[in-house]
Amino acid sequence: MIRVVLVDDQALMRAGFRALLxxxxxxxxxxEAADGERGVALVRECVPDVALIDVQMPVxxxxxxxxxxxxxxxxxxxxVVILTNYGLDEYVFDALRAGASGFLLKDTxxxxxxxxxxxxxxxxxxxxxxxxxxxxxxxVSRPPDRATAPGLENLxxxxxxxxxxxxxGLTNEEIATxxxxxxxxxxxxxxxxxxxxxxxxxxQLVVFAYESGLVAARNAAP
Numbered sequence: 273m274i275r276v277v278l279v280d281d282q283a284l285m286r287a288g289f290r291a292l293l294x295x296x297x298x299x300x301x302x303x304e305a306a307d308g309e310r311g312v313a314l315v316r317e318c319v320p321d322v323a324l325i326d327v328q329m330p331v332x333x334x335x336x337x338x339x340x341x342x343x344x345x346x347x348x349x350x351x352v353v354i355l356t357n358y359g360l361d362e363y364v365f366d367a368l369r370a371g372a373s374g375f376l377l378k379d380t381x382x383x384x385x386x387x388x389x390x391x392x393x394x395x396x397x398x399x400x401x402x403x404x405x406x407x408x409x410x411x412v413s414r415p416p417d418r419a420t421a422p423g424l425e426n427l428x429x430x431x432x433x434x435x436x437x438x439x440x441g442l443t444n445e446e447i448a449t450x451x452x453x454x455x456x457x458x459x460x461x462x463x464x465x466x467x468x469x470x471x472x473x474x475x476q477l478v479v480f481a482y483e484s485g486l487v488a489a490r491n492a493a494p
Contacts, residue, residue: 275322285326355378430451
């Protein structure tokens, strides 16, 4: 059973998401909140598998709520998915940097919402290759800031390579093909890189790769 918390200031939106999720076998909505501050408190109380959080709310934004959830060791297993009306905007990248595992448009198809929750609940990031490419082009064209992304020196050559490939949007299977290794070995390298960098999930590897300069912002070359 995937336990979900809903955090959105629009009551109608929360009701719609709740009705959709609770109609699905294997998903349970364990609570909902109308602002970021209450949302953080609710997540700490319920410790769900997934928190669906609106990016713009009163009292506390979804980005700050995400940051506080990600910083709490007791909530290390909680995956945050940011809900937005506007697609890929500056808020989305800020949310990923804060610790979100991905994002969904509020008008996404019901099947895509349910699939997205399942993806995030099992520890993967909700970032498709196309989304990753747009992140590169639109939001990471700033100079690398190695001061904000320590840990690069702790990665082996192989771990740097898989981190760069993951940041380009490749799956473990695609990384394995590119590097001529088994998918299991690729997954092991990715997991070790995440552990060394303190990354919650694959989305954090994307942020690290660009902020550290491991991947060039404009051409996405490792």
